[in-house]
Amino acid sequence: MTLNFLAKHRSVIIYGASLAALLFVMKWLEWRFIIADNSLEIYAGALAVVFTSLGIWLAVKLMKPKTNTVFVEKEVIIKTNDFILDEQELNRLGLSKRELEVLQLMAEGLSNHQIAERLFVSLNTIKTHSGKVFEKLAVQRRTQAVDKAKKLRLIP
Amino acid sequence: MTLNFLAKHRSVIIYGASLAALLFVMKWLEWRFIIADNSLEIYAGALAVVFTSLGIWLAVKLMKPKTNTVFVEKEVIIKTNDFILDEQELNRLGLSKRELEVLQLMAEGLSNHQIAERLFVSLNTIKTHSGKVFEKLAVQRRTQAVDKAKKLRLIP
């Protein structure tokens, strides 16, 4: 507790001690020079030098350092997996909900048969849907359709 | 030239002027208090206060600011839409140069026939290549191959 206090107010304590010491020196000087009765100027000059030094020492000791905050840019690669469907493009092409659904499953690499099973409809239905999708996207193959749909932001 | 000199040594000049003023004040005080013959302590105290202040002022004015540089990391999101091929994955799967080439054209939606024309080889060759690609990627269809290759960063 006491040690903590000492550590915390070290500067103040040193300053106080120094001041006390100086006052003692002053008193001594006073006696010395008054007795000698010579030159108040020397006394004053000494005082000036000592207290100027003290002031400088104090300022240096107590002045809080100016913090210079520097922002360092750190490059962070963020996996930008945010897909936003281009609804305008979707409407422009006139793709129906079901057709888009089929297109998405196509993009995942499912066969027409697998898509049919997934959507609980017949293979022929999927063929019809995929045919319409190709027509609307103006392509001939599913790989083309998937590629174009990705570029048009219809699927992720 | 003169103005420049004044500007450059402004602090020193101010200090000199201040010192001169203080000496003048001292002289005046000397006269004042000597005449009054009272308390050298007040005189000394005033001197102490004045010169301590002067010291502090000097230190603050002339000392180069103690800068404490703090580095703060600032995260910058870099949008990386540039494709970097995962060569480790490529080597792991053992895909040959030609096979990767075929895979890329597949991803663009080309038919085997078109790929054959593009690469100046026969349709049968492309079939062989694509077959090996499917085998190495452990898939059955080209759409699957394209999907998987994109996820594995083998193609953009």
Add this chain to the structure above:
DNA sequence: TATAAAATCACCCTAAAGTATGAGCGTTAA
């Protein structure tokens, strides 16, 4: 130089994909 891997091509066959046409049914908007 011997050898392995890559690249090329062919033939055959099956599976899947794509095209064309027609039709039934439910919803919705003019």
Add this chain to the structure above:
DNA sequence: TTAACGCTCATACTTTAGGGTGATTTTATA
């Protein structure tokens, strides 16, 4: 209510893709 549209399904046919096997040539590497 009728016309349009979306979703469903079917049949028939063509094209493309995929699987299997085998062979030759080129290229890289030990």
